[in-house]
Amino acid sequence: MNIYTRLKKDHEKQRELCETLAATQSGSDNRAKLWEELKLELETHALAEEQVFYSAMMKKPDGTEEARHSVAEHKEMTDLIAELDAMDQSADIWIKKFKKLKHDVLHHVDEEEADIFPVARKLIDKDVANDMTAEFDDRKAAETKAA
Ligand SMILES: [Fe+2]
Ligand SMILES: [Fe+2]
DSSP states (O other): OOOHOOOOOOOOOOOOHHHHHHSSSSEEEEEEHHHHOOOOOOHHHHHHHHIIIHHHHTTTTTTHHHHHHHHHHHHHHHHHHHHTTSTTTTTTHHHHHHHHHHHHHHHHHHHIIIIIIIHHHHEEEEEEHHHHHHHHHHHHHHHHHHH
């Protein structure tokens, strides 16, 4: 599996978790459980993606701008996650704010798949892109352990 397929697999999981969470009832155990799952997935995916995929893109002059843009979006999502985490999950404002995060996540993964990956495919050798998958899995596992 190359790195693009691997990252897309996580993106699918993120899309699904966002949709399911947006439909949960206020104060339900399910909302709390899904939030913990999504939070961990988003954070560990973004960190491993930066350490393995974006660090490789950053080294290519024609990939630097794209990499910077994505890393800035990761930071915005991390900030929003921290805000949500500090709020009462049963409040109406929580789900409103969550829907903003959901919008940002969907925009981000769509953009990575539609705009960033085609650029990366031109800049990163196929063999390197294949080797990145195991490295991504290792980094994500390490970040999950550390979380
Ligand atoms: Fe990302
Ligand atoms: Fe991603």
